[in-house]
Amino acid sequence: MLLCIDCGNTNTVFSIWDGEDFISTWRMETNHKRTADEYYVWLTGLMRLQGIEAGINSVIVSSTVPRVVFNLRVLANRYFNCRPLVVGKPECRLPVDPRVDPGTGVGPDRLVNTVAGFDRHGGDIIVVDFGTATTFDVVARDGAYIGGVIAPGVNLSLEALHASAAALPHVDVTMPEKSIGTNTVACIQSGVFWGYIGLVEGVVRQIRLERDRPMKVIATGGLAELFSQGFDLFDSIEYDLTMHGLRLLHDYNKDFPA
Numbered sequence: 001m002l003l004c005i006d007c008g009n010t011n012t013v014f015s016i017w018d019g020e021d022f023i024s025t026w027r028m029e030t031n032h033k034r035t036a037d038e039y040y041v042w043l044t045g046l047m048r049l050q051g052i053e054a055g056i057n058s059v060i061v062s063s064t065v066p067r068v069v070f071n072l073r074v075l076a077n078r079y080f081n082c083r084p085l086v087v088g089k090p091e092c093r094l095p096v097d098p099r100v101d102p103g104t105g106v107g108p109d110r111l112v113n114t115v116a117g118f119d120r121h122g123g124d125i126i127v128v129d130f131g132t133a134t135t136f137d138v139v140a141r142d143g144a145y146i147g148g149v150i151a152p153g154v155n156l157s158l159e160a161l162h163a164s165a166a167a168l169p170h171v172d173v174t175m176p177e178k179s180i181g182t183n184t185v186a187c188i189q190s191g192v193f194w195g196y197i198g199l200v201e202g203v204v205r206q207i208r209l210e211r212d213r214p215m216k217v218i219a220t221g222g223l224a225e226l227f228s229q230g231f232d233l234f235d236s237i238e239y240d241l242t243m244h245g246l247r248l249l250h251d252y253n254k255d256f257p258a
């Protein structure tokens, strides 16, 4: 079985696949100090709870946090007896190379989202991922990542207000009843909610203008749903997009000698 690990700046998501069949997924907080032994105990405990018995013999990792990769490699080597495929490293081939400025590193999560979005929808799409940062990944007709947009994530914006303004409380993001807030919490909710609706609309409009063609918008990440209620921002919402991309990249790389 295959273990896919998507490590974001906030959360690390694990999923298990048997060939093309999805088996299960679990999530933990990202922490570069966590050891391979800790990952293993946690993972096998959850697998046992769900009665998953077959062994893991392949691992693929995408990490936006370089420091966690060391212990994830140890996890794969020590406990699953395999060398993990790490997205963004030369040994992990991509179906189409990114077309960005020379010397630029692209977030591996964005490369994975590109592969998954292209597989499901073909090219000329924009993938919006609501993570720690909100990213827009632009995928060309041939499936290449050709750049995009990075904006502060929704929770990051809320935390920044709370951290920098003495009188502003911590607020959870939600769709406010009115745009004109009549108390502090409602004002912050309105600013972030309507601000984000405007951000997504504006960025997508500008990308379509620049590309001068219709482009589907695919959203992923836990907050995608919140911004889709009653709005026409996305053509589809796919929570499993990154995991689907990791599984595809693993299968794609099987065709190449190590």
Ligand SMILES: Nc1ncnc2c1ncn2[C@@H]1O[C@H](COP(=O)(O)OP(=O)(O)O)[C@@H](O)[C@H]1O
Pocket (backbone or CB within 6 Å): 007, 008, 009, 010, 011, 012, 130, 131, 132, 133, 153, 155, 221, 222, 223
């Ligand atoms: N359904 C949700 N409702 C509210 N907040 C969410 C939801 N899903 C994720 N979040 C928050 O969004 C932020 C980004 O989450 P995540 O997608 O795990 O980020 P990353 O991939 O960067 O680790 C986190 O602060 C997380 O707590």
Ligand SMILES: CC(C)(COP(=O)(O)O)[C@@H](O)C(=O)NCCC(=O)O
Pocket (backbone or CB within 6 Å): 007, 008, 009, 010, 064, 105, 106, 107, 108, 109, 110, 131, 132, 133, 134, 135, 150, 153
């Ligand atoms: C933009 C990101 C911080 C998003 O990470 P996430 O929100 O998933 O934790 C990550 O993709 C990254 O570190 N990118 C490197 C720069 C780039 O993609 O251009």
Ligand SMILES: [K+]
Pocket (backbone or CB within 6 Å): 008, 109, 129, 131, 132
């Ligand atoms: K992500």
